[in-house]
Amino acid sequence: MRFTLFFFSLVLSLTDIQKVSAHAFVDHAEPAVGSSVKTTPKTVRVWFTEKLEPAFCRLSVLNSAGAKIDKGDTHLDQLNPNVLIVSLPELKPGIFKVIWVAVSVDTHKTTGDFTFQVLP
Ligand SMILES: [Cu+2]
Known part of the structure; x- marks a missing residue:
């Protein structure tokens, strides 16, 4: 049992080393980064480059x-x-800023922001 646990954590740490450069960054978003949209979006969706740990992620x-x-x-x-x-609530025309905090499954935290505009 003890050996199994040891082996398991060894495998985990090796996996960790392989993923060390994999941080979550924005791949693309809806509304798109820097875009102007005519219809008010009901949600902001952000696609990241890595799988996320949801408990520590936030979009504002x-x-x-x-x-x-x-x-x-x-x-x-x-x-x-x-x-x-x-x-999102019903948006009036204007410029909106999306601030993201992403923690990928390798526990690395990244943050950033982008804007989109809702046209009149
Ligand atoms: Cu990482």
Whole structure:
């Protein structure tokens, strides 16, 4: 039993070493990074380059006054563990900033932000 545990943790640490360079960064998003959209999106979806650890991930959406306007329900896409989703209220035209905090399954944390615009 003790040997099995030792072997298991050895395999885990080797796996860890292989993944050491794999941090989660934004692959693409909906609305797209820097885009202008005419229809108000119901959600912001962000595709990351790695599988995410949902408990430590967050998407925040701020309006141009810097107020947080998302519904605070950041969650993973049930079908794709690389995708974070947060719901939005009805948006008025303006520029919105998405701030993301991502922790990949290798426990590395990355952060960043991007904007999109809702046209009148
Ligand atoms: Cu990493």
